[in-house]
Amino acid sequence: MTVSPDARGVDVNAPVPPDDESTTTTGLPSLSTQANTLTTGPVEPESPELRAAQRARLRRRLFGSTPLLMAGVLILIFLVFTVAHPGTFPAFGNVRNMIDDTSLYLIMGVGFTFVMIAAGFDLSQGSVLVFGQVIAAKVMVAVGGQGGWTVAVGFVAAILGGAVWGVFNGLVITRLRVPPLITTLGSLGAALGVANLLTQGQDNTPTPAALTTLSAQLPWGMSWRVWVALLVAVVAGLYLHLTRFGRRTFVIGSNEEAARRSGINVKRHVVKLYVISAALAGLAGMMALINNTTTTVGGHSTDSLTVVTGVALGGVSLFGGSGLMVGTVIGMFVPTVLSNGLISIHVQPFWQQVATGFILVLAVYLDQFKRRRRDRV
């Protein structure tokens, strides 16, 4: 028996049993043609079945796609507020504000997407953000100097500071088997607590002058953090959808046991995911620091709500296994555009939290619904 090192058919020459099950009109003759095609080589790339499969794939991507639907919803929301407040809402300055607000959540949402596709959850991001920026501020003071290098050190400190919480979350979840929700709820409290201990709850840690310069700059018309968020989303999106690491993230979220049985080191993989999530929260902390030129210890208690809402709206399944990074990008705009719109029509800002909360529930309900419909065969 000859065995090629890779996948192979069992016996390309053996007669294929008649396919009674086939409901297609072609029936038996077409099947024998298929077998013959095989004996002469691989399936022709231009064969009609293949093209049909490609069409089906395209159709699934377009119409089964939550991101596309959400883009429509986003445009609708935008139009409604434009009609309600044509003067200020659609003005460039305001649109820039909305993009700017979204960028911070997007950096976190990208990390959250990885975790959620693997059927995990990370509630701690808001606090890890604060922890990251406090660490960055402290380290920059310790390093001294007012220039770009000090800020660069701050970046590294924020990311590493965040990542530490990711390691903690990941290890507790995979080794001690504490559920992700509880683990990250714990670190949500703990990370903020440590940040408060370090600063005595005061936002008066001095920051280098270069930070103020960066904060005022608008390269290509947008603040730095918008470009950073875009870069993060693009790189992470490619990584998620094109690499082995990304593929395995989907497998783990879809059927963890299957992943384990096929030899994937699930524990190590999951720890990495929480590290990605927390490191990006740390990065978001640095971006917030640049934006405000000061730490914002008390200002991120509802960040997680916004991030989860955006990610869920973008079509990443709460149950893991499916989702698109582009969905997260689109979904993340919904809460910010909504809140900006509500403010511009002078609704009390608290309503925004009410709305976001309900939208989150709705998004998850829709996910459930979609899943049930798919599984009903």
Added chain:
Amino acid sequence: MTALLEAHGIYKNYGHVEVLRGVDFDVRAGEVVSLIGDNGAGKSTLVKILSGVMPPDRGELRLRGEPVQFESPLHARELGIETVYQDLALAPDLGPAENAYVGREILKPGLLGWLGVIDKKTMREKAREAFVSMGTDVKDMDAPVAALSGGQRQSVAICRSVMWAKGLVFMDEPTAALGVRQTRKVLDMIRRVADQGVAVVLISHNMPDVLQVSDRIQVLRLGRRVVEYGRGEADVERLVGAMTGALDTVR
């Protein structure tokens, strides 16, 4: 001819429950061996031990005559042993092709591969080739497995294992969810796999199927192999008798 895989005196306890009490088992290359027994006889447990999912408490395993200890299912698979699990172990959100390559993703050549970029197109085509050659009726290699019928799902799981099996495939009730026609297709597939030189161990509760496809039948009862039949030596009555103990003739 030496056995491809053999087990001697395998013991396994779950807590105080003695599930396997000195089981012997053997299978040769190119034959279909059925493992039958009543519910709870220990069939799945034995398969788990033989496929590296868990170690035995006591007993010896030999692969191609050499003593062997499986560290993990992955290790067993590297040695050419594949398993179709009773629960299929498919990722429902992924397509058949993607499922076929879980844990064995093909990377692109060159720099992209070094960066971990996977070659989706090649994997899809190779999986399609393999699936077609096995006569499955799965048309769309990318549609989520969750959207397939029970029978199609089963054939995806079987094809995936057979595709990679170099020595031995365990199939734990592969036809449990299937109708008459698809069951026949699976049995045909099993036969062809064995004719290629791959050993197949089939677990099934369907006695006519077992009788039709097996070269040998080994009966497990209360954690022991009670009797073994060659082709043509058994009928449904005898098998049922051996399984339930009504017919306690040891050999």
